[in-house]
Every structure is written in structure tokens, then in C-alpha cells.
Amino acid sequence: MLFARIACLGTDGRDRSLSQKKPGWNNLLLPKDALASQIVPALAPLGDEIVVTKTTDSALTGTNLRLILNNLGIVHVVCAGIFTDQCISSTVRSLADESFDVIVVEDGCAAASEALHTAELEIINMIYCHVMSADELIGYLP
Template identity: 75%
Template sequence: MDWKNAYRSLYYADAEIPDLDLDPDRTALLLIDIQNTYVERPAREDVPEAERADWDRWDPFHQRMRDVVLPTVTRLQAAFRSQGRDVLHARIACLTEDGRDRSLSQRRPGFNNLLLPKDEHASQIAPAVAPLPGEIVVTKTTDSALTGTNLRLVLHNMGIYHVVVAGIFTDQCVASTVRSLADESFDVVLIEDGCAAISRELHEHELTIINNIYCQVVSSDDVLDELGW
């Protein structure tokens, strides 16, 4: 199925979807939260028996990251860098050791309640997709990479209008960032094979929600073909 008909919600059942029209000089790549804490984990045999159900629950996510997302992101990075285009990174981390600067959404009980001080190993961007010297990295204490950072101003100052987004998690920080970018009138392209959620169902559900209104959901092949890279 072509990208215009994939992830098409009922709101857009009869809409005429425009073609991608990206100006390479005004296009940047933004990578969201691909950090050590989300991609590293022990072998299953090294996990206590009581924690193996949780390990198994996350296995589809880690398989997708290894087999799909990380290869896609490194390919996108290589393409943008080869053309001298900007690659930007966002990571979630707290500025204080006790995390008192985190937003409320990052303190709620459960998965989001992670204490990630900015200088610790867990909060660093994963080596496979690490920034090169000179690439911009913003540190956020909430889901959206625009809220609470100067990223909107930075993109504006750099003359960026089209923002190609990839990262994790599709239904959390990625979706929040996409919505914020759209609300600030950036043209957002979300790379389906460059994102992941804990389950395929949540990933696809969120893509269907945000597609066409906040972004265009496309594959890495689609966007690189449009850019001619």
C-alpha cells in the first residue's frame, strides 16, 4: 500500500492527500530519545525469574529497534550528513540529580517515572546513532522536544521548515513532538520505519491518529526518494 493510503483515518477517508514537496535546503532530520536506557538490556537468562514476564513483554520492541529502527535511523543520518543537511537530536533527561525539574508527566507512577540525570550513562544517546561533533542536541524534561527547550527558535533561525522525525516512543515523545511542531506551523514528515512503541498495535494506532493532520507518515524510502538522495 502506498503512503497516501496507509494509516489513513476515517477523518481523511475521502481527502485528497498532497504529494510530498520537500525543499532540501529547508529540511532537517530530528531524532527523538534513542537513548541507552531504552536500547540496552541484559540477556534473558541474567534476569531474575520474577522479571522475565516484563522482559518478554518488551521483546518485540527491542527486536524492532535492532532490526528496523536503528538501521533506518543510521541510513537517514548518513543521507542527511552526506548532503550537508542538519541532523538534530533530542533526549529526555533531568537537569537535577533528584529529578525535581521533571514535568508532571515524567513523575507519574509507571513507565514514565524514570530518573535520568543528564550526565548518567542511561540518559546518553545510544552509540549507534550518536551525534557527530557540531550536531545540535536538546535536553528535555517533558515529552515534546519543543516544550521547555529552544528547539523551535533554533529551527526558525536555521531556516528549517520541513522536519523529518524518527525515534521513540511513537505514541509518547514522538507523537508529542510531532504535534508541537505542527502547532508551530512546521511541515512534519514522520518516518514509520524509524519509530517504535512497546507494541506494534500502539505504534500503528498512533500513526493513524496523527497522520494527515499533524504530519505525513511515510517510509524512509519515500522521503529519500523525494529528496533525491
């Protein structure tokens, strides 16, 4: 399993992308060592599972995740997390642009509202990824 977390590398956030500095949902200052930027304990990586730290919405942009996935021989990626319309969507689009086969777990991600979540899943489904429920994913996996 691979994890991506959003955090700034400097304590003042100067290294964040422009979208992360704009007012609204993204205007959060999450220094990499702050409690708020850590992966919640219930989902924390086990053993030597890989964590990349991103300063943008996309887990591929500004990280070495693409290289890691390629080095591991991964071509199929399952995405879950928050926010569907921001981080999930940006990551999915980046992965698709890099020719990864992407699945988004619809009940494994969320947005500020159910309407926004549903709308974004409708936009990305069958173009950039396949959207399915966790139960469908379990049935789909070999």
C-alpha cells in the same frame, strides 16, 4: 541533524514535567550525566550537530528547539525515535502547532507494542504530519 534526548537537569528529577513523574513508562529518573540518558553511540551526533535536552515528552516544550529551527531557517522536520505514542506524537503535534511541515518515519520509531505504534501513526497522519517509510522518505527527498 538535530537531536533531542530526555534527561533531568537535577539528579533528583525535580525539574521533570508532571507526565515524566507519573507511574508507568515515563517514570524514569534519567539525570543528564547518567549513561542511560545519553544518545546511543550508533546514533551519536557527529561534529557540532545540535543536541537539546528535554524534560518533557515534546522536544519543543521546555527547550529552545523552536528557536533553533527558526534560526536555521528550517521549515521541514523529519522525526524518528521512541516512543511513537509519547515523545514522537507530542513533538509532532508541537511542531505542527508551530507551523512546521513534519514527516514521521514509520519504521524509524517504535512504541511498547506494534498495535500502539500503528494506532498512533494513524491518529497523527495527515493531520499533524505525513507518515512514510524510510524508503519512501529517501524517494521523496530531493
